Amino acid sequence: MNACKSRPFSIDQASAGATIYARHAYDTAVSTTLEIVGEPSLPEVKMHLVAPNAPATARVTANDLCIKGRSSSYVRHVCIDLAGTPMAAQFHAGQSFGVVPPGNDHQGRPNKVRLYSIASPTWGEDGHGQIFATTPKRLISEEMITTPGETQAHPQLILGMCSNYLCDLKPGDPVQVTGPSGKRFLLPTDPSKHDYLFLATGTGIAPFRGMLQELLAGPPAGSPWQKSWTRCGSRVELLMGAPYNTDLLYDQEIQDLANSHNNFHYHPVISRERRADGGKGEYVHQFLERHLDAFKDMLQNPRTLIYVCGLAGMQIGLFRLLAAKGLSAHYLTIDESIRDIPADQWSDEQIKRRVRHTHRCMIEVY
Ligand SMILES: Cc1cc2nc3c(=O)[nH]c(=O)nc-3n(C[C@H](O)[C@H](O)[C@H](O)COP(=O)(O)OP(=O)(O)OC[C@H]3O[C@@H](n4cnc5c(N)ncnc54)[C@H](O)[C@@H]3O)c2cc1C
Structure with a gap:
């Protein structure tokens, strides 16, 4: 996608609180077209190479804590090898990907995909775009739950399904991934x-x-x-x-x-x-x-x-x-x-x- 399209130099909507149009700083003397000042031209990126209904099997290569000190929140740096999946070398820094945890949710339905940001540059952790990393935080919370047959709600510990699954994975474990997403x-x-x-x-x-x-x-x-x-x-x-x-x-x-x-x-x-x-x-x-x-x-x-x-x-x-x-x-x-x-x-x-x-x-x- 190229967001930096040329536009005619007639609109100045700055006073109306909208985008400013003006002669581009690096516009050449011979150019007759103008671009929106400062609008970024973004790269074309691949998306949805792997769909949530047919996730690809990738493999965890590392899983380490990445918080600075002792803390009540647990955030990990998880590296995932995409080799052999359509996503290998096909993601960009800033994109996200999906993880489909195995099993069913608390209502008995198959677990749905959750999105996680890619924490690696476009060349991945390995320099060849085969391994990328993400930064899952364990979701640990308390909800007031009314159990069947009871009228009063009671506090119950909730462990987020996918974040805790990801944080528990060991090097060598398979993980179902989708994506990439975001443009x-x-x-x-x-x-x-x-x-x-x-x-x-x-x-x-x-x-x-x-x-x-x-x-x-x-x-x-x-x-x-x-x-x-x-x-x-x-x-x-x-x-x-x-x-x-x-x-x-x-x-x-x-x-x-x-x-x-x-x-x-x-x-x-x-x-x-x-x-x-x-x-x-x-x-x-x-x-x-x-x-x-x-x-x-x-x-x-x-x-x-x-x-x-x-x-x-x-x-x-x-x-x-x-x-x-x-x-x-x-x-x-x-x-x-x-x-x-x-x-x-x-x-x-x-x-x-x-x-x-x-x-x-x-x-x-x-
Ligand atoms: C673009 C994008 C990028 C993201 N990037 C990151 C990232 O880099 N790192 C990261 O950590 N997260 C990221 N997230 C968030 C991530 O997708 C998940 O939402 C997060 O990890 C929580 O998922 P979970 O499966 O652990 O929690 P879930 O199991 O989905 O729980 C979520 C909530 O559902 C409710 N719930 C769950 N179980 C029960 C139950 N038994 N009874 C009642 N209520 C319940 C609770 O309110 C709970 O807080 C991102 C999200 C998006 C959209």
Whole structure:
């Protein structure tokens, strides 16, 4: 898919809160066509090569904890060998895939497919696109359940079916996979044309791990991707939200990337602990607001793309902030019905219903 189509230079809808059209920064003197400023051109990607009703058998090659310290949440880095399946070497960083757990659900129906983000670059963990990784978090919760014959509900431990199945798999175990899926949450065809603001919470870090390797680290020796890869020198900022410092994922790996690439900055944002300066814990959009001076130029720059991945609802605070600070033009379209209301007074419901993100703001929340 090429999202960067040429359009006539007649529309300036910026004042209406819509996409800005203007002469492209790298438009040549002879060119008579114009492109939407900053719109990313995304690669064509394969999707649904393996359907949920006929999953392919892949094999687990590794399964390790990937949280920084001791924590009450359990998140693992699971590597899966796709060799011999139609998905081998056919996925992109940022895409997801499906897992079909064996057996039946709590209502006796065959288990349905669940989606998981690919945490690897396009060349996979092995450099040849045969092995990819994902980052499942064990779903452990409590529900009020009324058992048959009883009138009163009682609290009952619920272990998420697929996440716990994935986290329990051992190297060598088979796993039924589907996909890949997703054609919007991708790095652009030419990454050097953009700067990147990545916002993650929890397992939302998974696609960014793959993208960071793709932008900065590059394929390992012997990978066929080595010939075409060049390091991306663009500005890359990652805000990683977690409740506690010990819940950070892939922390050392990301820290190492930040230490060796001065165009990349890693900002862990902790919500339930006091900050080093004594301030209260905060969420990623609150961190962004507190440091807005450092991010403002970037957010106004037509090169910039925002990617948001993680907890459903995390985009609401970002949307409110961008609109309240007059920084939404590139990233949001705002319905007329709320344009006269100050953005910091928008309800969550109004944002969900009346604010849409543009192609320069990619959202993957679940
Ligand atoms: C695009 C996309 C990417 C994703 N990427 C990731 C990722 O990288 N990592 C990750 O961890 N997750 C990811 N997810 C979420 C993932 O797909 C699953 O939703 C998650 O792992 C929970 O699935 P589960 O089978 O463990 O839970 P389920 O068994 O499906 O349980 C889900 C909920 O159902 C209810 N429930 C379950 N059993 C019972 C019962 N016996 N009685 C009553 N209620 C019950 C509970 O409310 C429970 O919280 C992603 C989702 C999407 C859409």
